[in-house]
Amino acid sequence: MENVAKATHNKNTNLLLEAVKKKIDKAVTKLQRHFEVLVNAQMNYLVQMKEGQQTKKEPQPELHMDETDDEATSEPLSEGHVFEEPRHIKQARSWKHREE
Incomplete structure (x- = not known):
């Protein structure tokens, strides 16, 4: 009788141990996926930053005005002309006013 109880206890302990191992394996696999994504x-961010630095370092062609071109080729702005703020600045201002 005692042997049967020990065998049952060992079997239950082994089943519990296997269940815990499976949960740990799933958690480790999930963490590995998260680390891979991160x-x-x-790496993608660093590559993009490196590419951005390379494009900034590339020499830009110099713009030269031909001798035959007029010095001012565009129409002058009227005295009352007001430059519009870029959209991102307008949005930032609107959020700031909402917070106040």
């Missing part, structure tokens, strides 16, 4: 995102 590492890939970081």
Whole structure:
């Protein structure tokens, strides 16, 4: 009788241990996926930053005005002309006023 109880206890313990191992394996796999996503995102960010620096360093062609061109080729702005703020600045101002 005692042997049967020990065998049942060992069997239950082993089943519980297997269930815990499966949960740990799932959690580790999930964490590995998250780390892979984070590492890939970081690598993509660094590549984009590096590409951005390279494009900034590339020499831009100099613009020269031909001798035959007039000095001012566009119409002058009227005295009352007001430049419009860019949209992102307008949005920032509107959010600031909402917070107050």
